[in-house]
Amino acid sequence: MIRVGEPLSDVLVDTLDTIFDPIAVPIIIVDTDTTVVMINQIFADFLGQPKEEIIGKKVLEVDHNSRFPYVFKSKRPEIAWKHKFSNGKTAIVHRIPVLDENGEIAYGFGLVLFEDVKEFKDIIEKNKLLESALTYANKQLKEISGAKYTWNNILGSSDKMVQAIYVGRRAALTKSNVLLLGESGTGKELFAHAIHQASNRSYERFVKVNCAAIPAELLESELFGYEEGAFTGAKRGGKIGKFELANGGTIFLDEIGDMPLSMQAKLLRVLQEKEIERVGGTKIIPIDVRVIAATNKDLKQMVDEGTYREDLFYRLNVMSIEIPPLREREGDLEPLVYKLLEKLSEQLGKYVNRIENEALKAMQDYSWPGNVRELENVLERAINLTDSETILPIHLPYYITEVKQEQTLSKQGRTLKDFVEKTEKEVLQYYIQKTGGNKKQTAKLLDISRSSLYEKLERYGLE
Structure with a gap:
């Protein structure tokens, strides 16, 4: 049994060498500290380095671009990963962290699947021809549908979020129109995707339209299509509209509150009659489309003000779901932060899995007017700024940390000098940690003299 912290024995290494060296596939094995303990001759030749010089080195010394340290931290394999080696060669590789019975890293196994990316692409193309018609068709239908997210992508255990998810799941099982209400950045589009994916239309198209992004004069032709010669600049043969494109599936009308009154009347007719007529056309086209609409505006108030049609509002408002803003989702922020850290770390290729308590507290005290979208942007910024696996208060925007700082100052009656000294201590702690204690x-x-540094370290008890 291989255990964490126990090096691979010489006998085992020799056995592995005997097994893998004759194999014509580049293979490497690294120890718990990413030291290379076995590499076969074909891999050494691929790297252009003598095999005996590679053994015993850290993997980053052999290949500066290696992602084994990241894989060991995440404990997640990277399969068929496109990798550019430090010698300039590009290949498709596997990196697999092998865990012991306690879930800790025992060793790492890597191999080069294809030494040439072109070879990999050729295999993929040939493999596509061998796929069964049913499997390939189902795969293509899912890709065409356009919906990417499911209920698994929506995180939240606060009362309001649980209620929203419950109503959303129930709505997905019906044929009724759905109206998603909530501030910008709360995740209305995620709900729309999830509802479509959980419905009996999941293999049909999911078509998205942002009503605020399309000029009013073009919105009708965009939604309903047009015939050839309908207007100057119309394409030869005409164009199919979004409703026709979504026939049998779901159309997601985002920012429905920004739709002009003239278009509201035409949309109402489509919802009532379940048919459309292209711009410049005379033919009635029947459609079967499930409508999911979303807005960050108060449609009821707009109805009262006369800027939104009451009959359209009630036609859309069959199954309404109010998605709460982040500031009202008590207890959801911390799990959201760690889920987003995991997602962003994978996207950015930079492993960050912790957030210092004071930084987290500052985020919890902030009101998040941009909601989850703003939270994700702030965390991405913080990951880019940190040089460790931890996000500190100095990695957050000042407008977030100043809220906590001002509250602390006012409650404790602290002076500006107290505040400056506290910040200075935090910065010193961060850089001492970053340099491993190298003064x-x-x-x-920090662009200060060493004598000044020693004085500050002594003052704050950081020696």
Whole structure:
């Protein structure tokens, strides 16, 4: 049994060498600290380095671009990963962290699947021809549908979020129109995707239209299509509209509150009669489309003000779902932060899995007017700024941390000097940690003399 912290024995290494060296596939095995313990001759030749010089080196010394350290931290394999080696060669590789019975890293196994990306692409093309018609058709239908998210992508355990998800799941099982209400950035589009994916239309198209992004004069032709010669600049043969494109599936009308009054009347007719007529056309086209609409505006108030049709509002408002803003989702922020850190770390290729308590508290005290979208942007910024696996208060925008700082100052009656000293101490702690206690390097990074650094470290008890 291989255990964490126990190096691979010489006998085992020799056995692995005997097994893998004759194999014509580049293979490498690294220890728990990413030291290379076995590499076969074909891999050494691929890297252009003598095999005996590679053994015993850290993998980053052999290939500066290696992602094994990241794979060990995430404990997740990377399969068929396109990788550019430091010698300039590009290949398709596997990196697999092998875990012991306690879930800790025992060793890492890697191999080069294809030494040439073109070879990999050729295999994929040939494989597509061998796929069964049913499997391939189902795959294509899912891709065409356009919906990417499911209920698994929506996180939340607060009362309001649980209620929204419950209503959404129930709505997905019906044929009724759905109206998603909520501030910008709350996740209305995610709900629309999830409702479509959970419905009996999931293999049909999911067509998205942003009503606010299309000029009023073009919206009708965009939704209903047009015939050839309908207007100057019309394409030869005409154009199919979004409703026709979504026939049998779902159309998601985002920012429905920005739709002009003239278009509201035409949309109402489509919802009532379940038929459309292209611009410049005379033919009535029957359609079967499920409508999911979304808005961050108060449609009821707009009805009262006369800027939104009451009959359209009630036609859309069959199954309404109110998605709460982040500030009203008590207890949801912390799990959201860690879920987004996991997602963004994978996207950015930079492993960050912790957030310091004071930074988290500052985020919890912030009102998040941009909701989850703003939270994701702030975390992406923080990941780009940190040099460690932890997000600190200094990695957050000042407009977030100042809220917490101002509250603390006012409650404790602290002076500006207190505030400045606290910030200075935090910065010193961060750079001492970053340099591993190297005072010369810390002083250089902070652009202060070493004597000044020693004085500050003594003052704040950081020696």
